[in-house]
Amino acid sequence: MIEMDLGNIIAAMINFLILLFIAKRYLFKPVNKILNTRKQELDSSFEKARMDKEEANKLKIENGEKLKLAKKEGKEIVEIYKQKAEKMSSELIEDARQEATLIIERSRVEIEREAEKAQSEIKKQVIDLSLILSEKALEQHIDEKEHRRLIEDFISKVGS
Secondary structure: OOOOOHHHHHHHHHHHHHHHHHHHHHHHHHHHHHHHHHHHHHHHHHHHHHHHHHHHHHHHHHHHHHHHHHHHHHHHHHHHHHHHHHHHHHHHHHHHHHHHHHHHHHHHHHHHHHHHHHHHHHHHHHHHHHHHHHHHHHOOOOOHHHHHHHHHHHHHHHHO
C-alpha cells in the first residue's frame, strides 16, 4: 500500500505551487497575451469584414440606382432624338409637298400660256387664210386692216 508521508505531501504541494507560479508567470501570461492579441486581431478583422460588407451593400444599392437613372436618361435621349427625327421627317415631307405644289402650279401656268399662245397662233393663221381665201373669192383686194377687223369680228362671234 502507499504510504502517505506528511513531509512528502507538503513538499509536493510546495513544488506544485512553485510550478504553478512559474507556469503562471512564464507560460500563462505570454500565452494569454498572444491569445488576447490574436482575439483582438480576429475581432478587428471581423469588424472590418462587417464594415466592408455594409459598404459593398451600400455601393451595390447606389450602383443599382445609378444604373436605373442611366437607363432612364438613355430612354429620354432616345425619345428626344426620335421626336427630332419625326419632326425632320414631317418637315421634309411638307417641303416636298410644297415644292410639288409649286411645280404643278408652274406647269399649269406654263400650259395655259402655251395654250393661249397656240390659240393666238391658230387665230392668226385662220385670219391669214381667211384673208387669202376672201381675196381669191372676191378677186379684189380689200384693205388688209379692214379685212382683219372683219375676220376677227367673225371669229369672235363664232368662237364665243
